[in-house]
Amino acid sequence: MTSVAVIGGGISGLSAAYYLSKAPHLVNKVVLLEGSSRLGGWLQSTRTEEGAIFEHGPRSLRVAGEPGANILGMADDLGLTDQILPVLPSHEGAKNRFIYAGGKLHKLPSNFRGLFRRYELFANQSPALMGLREPFVKGRQEEGDESVHSFFCRRLGKQFTDNAIDPMVRGIYGGDCRQLSVQALFPSIQQAERRKGSITRGLLFGPKKKESPLKVDSELLKKARQERWALWSLKDGLEALSNSLQEYLMKSGVELLTDRRVETLEFDTTNQVVQVNTLDEQLQVNHVISAVPSQCLSQMFAGNHPILSENLSVNPSATIGLVNLEFSGSVLPSEGFGYLVPSGQPERILGAVFDSSIFPQHNRPNSATTRLTVMMGGTWFCEQFGDPNEVDTSLLLDVALETMSRHLNITSSPLRSFTTIQKDCIPQYTLGHTDRLEQMESYIAEKRLPLSLVGCSYRGVGVNDCVLDARKAVTNLLKTHERD
Structure with missing residues (x-):
């Protein structure tokens, strides 16, 4: 194997290219193709002229478990140690979580006594x-x-x-x-x-959990465990992680191609070659790592491999509306991570995150403000707001402000707001998902397709899950190549 194409430039694709770049003795060419004009996927951060940071996607990363350890190792390697904003378990933003039901906030247990x-x-x-x-x-x-x-x-x-x-x-x-x-x-x-x-x-x-063969030897991880971090982010927001990956990949010789939507994939299993077809060009590689949503990959087979294509197209995806709000002063009724709303409640939001409580370092540096993010839609988006391609974003802003007034008694006008519709951003693992995934992996192995599946469509929707999934896929690929 001498060349690999990574399809998709979100955190999964960037991570796969990163781990591939660590093995230049096995892979001498890595090309990443992204259909849009930017890399980073759902990691989207905005810094305003006043110095506040707003997240339009994921906003914090967990430390727990193998996925948490792995991404800290990546951050350390990328030189992001000095940029990290840790949150300790004792911090109000980590331990205080609420449910809104029956017209009021209910605090969930935050310790053993609770x-x-x-x-x-x-x-x-x-x-x-x-x-x-x-x-x-x-x-x-x-x-x-x-x-x-x-x-x-x-x-x-x-x-x-x-x-x-x-x-x-x-x-x-x-x-x-x-x-x-x-x-x-x-x-x-x-x-x-x-x-x-x-x-x-x-x-x-039950049986003890097997130790993972993937080792993380990181000073940052040691520090996180010693200090018992619960969450962390970066001073410039989580998009700084994908930006750092891009810089690293460019220095490592990985070819990053944007505005390159892949239309079809043609597999030559005899010679272990894949032809990657975009609208304007064809690229031949020895292996493809797909980091695009499963339904997008399904369309790339152009009628071939129907078993694989059918299983890839089953799960729908949820669209999330996000409204970032910034208010003058301290307006939250209680410090904490935020609150969620059960589906049985007559509300049009999924919940709200108290951003300024979790990461006050992202507030304006020279004035007291409160930042929060209202989440809405999900599986219920079309039912509540209509077609996400046609909905007026002012409707989402109005719903967010009206709901914050009722739920949190915030009646002042925001200093600033951002409204974002993240279309089809979270795959829904419907019944039978694990069995379908096993069928796809068995089919790929049986047909000897030079193809790996990574990304949030398969084994976890969190950033940590996607990064670890990419690492495991690359590790398995390199081991297979070494055996061959």
Whole structure:
């Protein structure tokens, strides 16, 4: 293998090119093709002339687990250590999270003692009591996938599911937990029940997690663990991460091509060659890493590989409307990460993030202000606002301001606002997603297609998930090439 084309210039594609550039002895040419005029995908940050930072996509990254460790290693390697803004678990912006239901904010448990308190949100029950009952709930007898809503209703009850799990899924995926796969969204929890008949018993007494072969030796990671970071961002916003990746790739000799929409892919499995066709040119490489949404990739087969194409096209994607607001002074009723709204509430928003509480370093440097982001739409976007290609963004702004007035008693006019519609930005892992993914991977292996699938369409929608997925795909590709 001497050449690889990466299709898609979001964080997944940039990460795949980054890891490929680390193996010049195996890959002597890497080309990245992006259909739009910019790289970075959903990582979009704006700095105003007053010095405030606004995020129009992801706004913070977690430290926990293998994905968190891996991306910190990348940040360290890119020289971003001095740019990092860490958030400790004791910080109000990390520990205080709320649910809006019944016309008011409800604070969720933020420490161990809080688990033993009774909450109106959960029918005056304590989360600890619900957890103690869970091991005695009979396990599911049927095989196959199950919706997130059905699973948690069985294990922890409808009240908890509707007021905790449902809004969490809306906040992360912009989706309806009644339609999404528990096997894809919560694999460890679902496997725990399958192993031991209970989430609690499965997590406590199940097999120990295998150590990952992917090692992260990073001083930044050591510091994060010593200081117990919960979240982090960058001084110039998270788009600085994709900008740093671009700079690194250009210095490493990776060819970055924008406005290069790939129309079709033609595979020659005998010679292990792929012809990548854009509107104006053809490129021949030995392998393709696709980092575009699965439905876009499906269209590139031009009628070939129908099994692969059909599985790629199943999952829909959610459109998110984001309204960034900036107000003079301190106007939040409480410091915290923000709040989410259950789907059963008569509201037109998914929730709101208290940006200035989490990262006050992104506020205007010379005056006291409050920044927050209102999220809306998701699976319900068309139902609530109409066609995202035709909706007037002023409607979203009006809904955001009216809702903040009712929910948070913020009645002043904003100093500044940004309204963004991120169309089809979050894939929805519907029932059967994991089985379809396995079928696709088996098909690619059986047909010996020189193709790897990465990105948020497959194994996680978070930035950390996408970066780690890209690393694993490149690692597997290089190992295969070394064996051959």
